Amino acid sequence: MRRMSTVTIGSLPRLSSKALSDILLSHASSNLDSPSKPENLAIIDVRDDDHIGGHIKHSTHVPSSTLDYKIPELVRKLNDKDTVVFHCALSQQRGPSAALRYIRERERIMGAGAGMSAGSVGEAMKKNKEAVENKSDDGEWEDVEEKSEKKEQKVYVLDQGFVGW
Secondary structure, three states: OOOOOOOOHHHOOEEOHHHHHHHHHHHOOOOOOOOOOOOOEEEEEOOOHHHOOOOOOOEEEOOHHHHHHHHHHHHHHOOOOOEEEEEOOOOOOHHHHHHHHHHHHHHHHHOOOOOEEOOOHHHHHHHHHHHHHHOOOOOHHHHHHHHOOOOOEEEEEEOOHHHHO
């Protein structure tokens, strides 16, 4: 018997725009136009036509109207990310729905309890920042990740969505 996810739209963890901004700025180089994208973070923008007019730097646009067939692809593409943040305009309907669908599809593909966590954003980003600062080529981080069959991943909804950004 398969265990259903206990995550609901109401229990999805929220990430403030300030926290997301801090994460993005901690990875920015002195040249703000450089493509220094956080390696362990994915921002998924599920707005449809309202995407025109601006977006969060380094976000990936996946319109909510395409989620039916894009979610399995997203699970595969984002498998190596520590943190995934979903948002729409207000993060009241489309963003939380997409996050929930993503979590459930990830559990379906990778098995129940596929390492989903609502832990501290700070912990995941601290690890990412340390890896960037150390720039060690000794493979230490890779070895740790390879030992884990089911990589833990934190999934958030951007509080107040793009409007609050």
